[in-house]
Amino acid sequence: xxxxxxxxxxxxxxxxxxxxxxxxxxxxxxxxxxxxxxxxxxxxxxxxxxxxxxxxxxxxxxxxxxxxxxxxxxxxxxxxxxxxxxxxxxxxxxxxxxxxxxxxxxxxxxxxxxxxxxxxxxxxxxxxxxxxxxxxxxxxxxxxxxxxxxxxxxxxxxxxxxxxxxxxxxxxxxxxxxxxxxxxxxxxxxxxxxxxxxxxxxxxxxxxxxxxxxxxxxxxxxxxxxxxxxxxxxxxxxxxxxxxxxxxxxxxxxxxxxxxxxxxxxxxxxxxxxxxxxxxxxxxxxxxxxxxxxxxxxxxxxxxxxxxxxxxxxxxxxxxxxxxxxxxxxxxxxxxxxxxxxxxxxxxxxxxxxxxxxxxxxxxxxxxxxxxxxxxxxxxxxxxxxxxxxxxxxxxxxxxxxxxxxxxxxxxxxxxxxxxxxxxxxxxxxxxxxxxxxxxxxxxxxxxxxxxxxxxxxxxxxxxxxxxxxxxxxxxxxxxxxxxxxxxxxxxxxxxxxxxxxxxxxxxxxxxxxxxxxxxxxxxxxxxxxxxxxx
Numbered sequence: 001x002x003x004x005x006x007x008x009x010x011x012x013x014x015x016x017x018x019x020x021x022x023x024x025x026x027x028x029x030x031x032x033x034x035x036x037x038x039x040x041x042x043x044x045x046x047x048x049x050x051x052x053x054x055x056x057x058x059x060x061x062x063x064x065x066x067x068x069x070x071x072x073x074x075x076x077x078x079x080x081x082x083x084x085x086x087x088x089x090x091x092x093x094x095x096x097x098x099x100x101x102x103x104x105x106x107x108x109x110x111x112x113x114x115x116x117x118x119x120x121x122x123x124x125x126x127x128x129x130x131x132x133x134x135x136x137x138x139x140x141x142x143x144x145x146x147x148x149x150x151x152x153x154x155x156x157x158x159x160x161x162x163x164x165x166x167x168x169x170x171x172x173x174x175x176x177x178x179x180x181x182x183x184x185x186x187x188x189x190x191x192x193x194x195x196x197x198x199x200x201x202x203x204x205x206x207x208x209x210x211x212x213x214x215x216x217x218x219x220x221x222x223x224x225x226x227x228x229x230x231x232x233x234x235x236x237x238x239x240x241x242x243x244x245x246x247x248x249x250x251x252x253x254x255x256x257x258x259x260x261x262x263x264x265x266x267x268x269x270x271x272x273x274x275x276x277x278x279x280x281x282x283x284x285x286x287x288x289x290x291x292x293x294x295x296x297x298x299x300x301x302x303x304x305x306x307x308x309x310x311x312x313x314x315x316x317x318x319x320x321x322x323x324x325x326x327x328x329x330x331x332x333x334x335x336x337x338x339x340x341x342x343x344x345x346x347x348x349x350x351x352x353x354x355x356x357x358x359x360x361x362x363x364x365x366x367x368x369x370x371x372x373x374x375x376x377x378x379x380x381x382x383x384x385x386x387x388x389x390x391x392x393x394x395x396x397x398x399x400x401x402x403x404x405x406x407x408x409x410x411x412x413x414x415x416x417x418x419x420x421x422x423x424x425x426x427x428x429x430x431x432x433x434x435x436x437x438x439x440x441x442x443x444x445x446x447x448x449x450x451x452x453x454x455x456x457x458x459x460x461x462x463x464x465x466x467x468x469x470x471x472x473x474x475x476x477x478x479x480x481x482x483x484x485x486x487x488x489x490x491x492x493x494x495x496x497x498x499x500x501x502x503x504x505x506x507x508x509x510x511x512x513x514x515x516x517x518x519x520x521x522x523x524x525x526x527x528x529x530x531x532x533x534x535x
Contacts, residue, residue, distance in 0.1 A: 042116055047124025050117050054084060059339040059364045064128035066365045071397045072125040079394035085111035086118060095394070101234035101263075103289055135400045136422045142456040142472040147463065148435060148532040149499070151477035153523035154193040158182055162481070162524040164502035165227070168208040169489035172217040173247045176491065176500055178525055179205035179224075186224065186254065188245060191492065193527065197245060199254050203228050203237065206266040211242065211279070219246045223281070224254060225268045232288040238262035240283070258303050259296065263287035263314075271321040273297075273330055274352060282321060282332065287314040293334050310354055313340050318370055324382070324413070333359070337368040337390060345413070360407065360415055362388065365395050367402060369447075370428040376418075376440055376468060381409040383418075389426035391448035392507075398424045404444050406468070419468055423457045424450045430488050432497050435532040439464035443499050445483040447507065455479050459501060461528075480522050482507050496530035 052061055067076060081087070081094040085108035088094065096107070111118075158180070166179040176189040181204035188197035207225035221244050228237030239262060243254030258281070267284040274280060278298040285292045291314030294307040315338025324331040325347050332346040332354065341362035346354035362368055367390035373382040384407040391402065403422040407415035425448025431440045442462040449458040459478035462470035481503035491498045503524055 042120040042123075047120035047122075048128070050113070051121050051124055054113065054117075054121070055080070059341070060361060062364050064125050065130055066363055067129060067395050067399075068132050068397065069126055069129040071395050072129050073122070075394045075396065077122060077125060081118070082107045084113055084118070085109065086113075089115075089118065097232075097289075099232045099234070099288055100229070101236070101290075103234070106289065133398075133400050135398075139421060140472060142454075142460055142474045144456060144476055145473050146475045146477075147461060147473045148530065148534075149461070149475055149528040150531050151475050152193060152527040152529055153477070154189060154195075154525060156187070156189075156193075156195060156524055158524075161505040162503040162522055163204075163506060164485065164504055164524050165204045165230075166206055166208050166225075167485045167487050167500055167502035167525060168210075169487045169491050169498070169500055170210075170214075170220060171489040171491060171493075172215055173220065174491060174493055175220075175247060176525065176527075177208050177222070177245075178502065179208065180524065181205075181230065181504075188252075189525070193525075197250055197252060199243075199252060201254065202226060202239070202241070204230055206264075207268055209268050209270055211270055217247070219244050222254070223258070223268055223270065225265050225283075227264050227266060227286075228262070229264055234263050234288045234290045236261040236263060238265040238285070240265065240268060240281070259283070259305065263291055266317055267319065269319060269321055271330060273321070273348075275329070282310075282319055284316040284319055284334070286317060290314055291316065291338075293319065293332075310334070310346055311344070311356070314338050315340065317368070320371075320373055322373065322382075333371075333373070335368055335371045335386075339364065341366045341368050343368075343371060343384065343386070359413065360384065360386070365393075365399065367391055367393075367399070367425075369426065372429060372431055374431045374440055376406060376431070377408060379409075379411065381411050381413075383408050384415055385429050385431055385442065387423075387426040387429045387444065389423065389446060389448060391425050398450055402426055404429050404442065404462075419470070421460075421462070421470070421472070423460065424448060424454070425457075427484065428486050430486060430499075432488055434461075434497055434499075434530055435463070436496065437464075439466065442470060443486065443488065445486050445501065447482060447484050447504070449482075459483055461499075475528060477526060478528070481505065481526060483526075491527065492529055494530070494533060496532055498530045499528040501526045501528070 078094045160182050163181040165181040168177040174191040178187045186199040190196045203226040205224050206227040209223040211221040223242045226239045239260040240258040242256045245252035264286045266286040269282040270279045280298045281296045292312045293310040293316045296303040313336050315336050316334050317337045319334040321330050329348040335343050342358050343360040345357045345359050366388045369390045370387045372385040376383045386405045389402040403426050406419040408418045425446040427445050427447040429444045431442050434441045441464045444460045446457050456474040461473045482505050483501040484504035485502035488497045
């Protein structure tokens with residue numbers, strides 16, 4: 001079994017859909033062109049040397065056992081070639097990234113290595129990669145059972161496949177906010193799962209943030225993070241738009257632009273970062289080849305337009321703000337999911353600047369998709385719940401190291417992998433004491449599940465059975481969707497956290513039941529109402 005993490009070799013918030021695996025490589029530019037067919041040969045071991053030289057410019061070294069031989073030779077290495085200025089080789093035309101607003105001089109005009117060097121790299125991966133993967137046996141089979149959840153779905157339907165890009169529970173008002181990317185609307189569902197309000201929006205919503213107290217009923221102030229482009233792009237088409245909704249009157253308005261010209265933002269957090277008593281905004285600008293993590297200061301009369309940059313890394317998909325280092329100042333933890341597959345800690349210094357430390361580093365094919373802080377072993381230190389499973393790149397193959405991980409904190413912010421469950425395409429995990437027995441359970445969605453052979457892995461609820469062991473369950477109703485977003489909260493008002501799943505049904509593969517009856521069986525959302533108090 002291949003794992004990733006400290007002990008051994010171990011993202012719509014949405015839409016790193018159709019991500020291109022950016023294997024940018026380092027090396028000095030030369031005027032040499034490249035051609036195939038040379039009768040010269042390289043010494044044994046030269047291929048690995050060249051691979052380590054040219055393929056570590058902006059990410060960790062891609063070990064051959066990350067992928068099988070066929071995937072390396074037919075998908076990943078052909079995508080890597082143009083980053084070395086190789087457009088064609090051995091009669092094969094290599095794929096080029098033609099997404100909008102690419103950086104200038106993204107590809108070298110001429111090859112920076114000769115044909116012998118490139119062939120040596122190809123030969124190295126061809127000989128060192130496994131012929132096929134060995135997939136881990138499941139620790140425990142997934143039981144098709146509702147457990148203490150009652151599945152509920154709305155009557156809402158459209159004439160096209162569901163494309164829900166974001167979802168949010170408003171526990172104080174018993175509402176669900178849903179972003180329908182097909183019709184470009186923000187929909188408000190009441191306790192009966194009926195639509196009580198609808199608002200037009202300019203582009204798909206990647207994230208819905210409450211700007212006022214989440215526990216206070218009444219007029220709800222919201223911030224909508226508009227991604228601009230669902231598909232990969234570096235165009236400045238994203239924006240942040242705020243507004244309000246009044247549950248009593250049913251009226252609302254979303255027309256205040258806080259920031260525009262953002263490259264595919266996917267998450268916005270509201271928190272007081274500078275200690276002045278006013279909540280600032282932290283924005284994950286996912287981008288594609290360009291991106292950043294930055295924050296906007298709240299001046300008291302609005303948010304300043306000046307961007308306070310934390311990093312300039314594309315692919316930051318999820319962040320958490322907390323005093324992680326216990327120094328009295330809020331820190332930032334950010335998960336990056338493109339070329340820099342890592343979980344970074346940005347510790348706030350006395351002068352307000354942030355110092356970066358890498359808590360967990362993952363390989364380039366990890367497909368990092370989400371993380372959460374939670375104390376699973378009750379030692380007073382936050383542990384890390386992490387999912388690995390984004391699988392829409394130039395290595396489209398089910399990977400044995402994709403799944404949900406639990407990393408335990410030793411008390412000094414060093415993390416060790418304690419638990420792993422293999423889930424193809426794992427996309428988001430949220431923990432919580434759903435049955436209020438004092439132990440944290442885990443809800444996990446997969447956006448790239450193996451629907452043909454194991455459709456139950458599309459959603460799994462792991463009930464904590466003690467001593468960091470978990471029993472997996474799959475409500476049958478959760479087979480009827482491709483769940484890209486999930487939220488938890490007490491929607492029904494019974495004191496128990498419910499789970500709501502958002503269906504973005506368009507993907508690289510079809511969910512089998514949707515083929516049979518897409519309109520009657522595939523809902524835009526699925527509510528798993530928690531009835532553990534009625535057991």
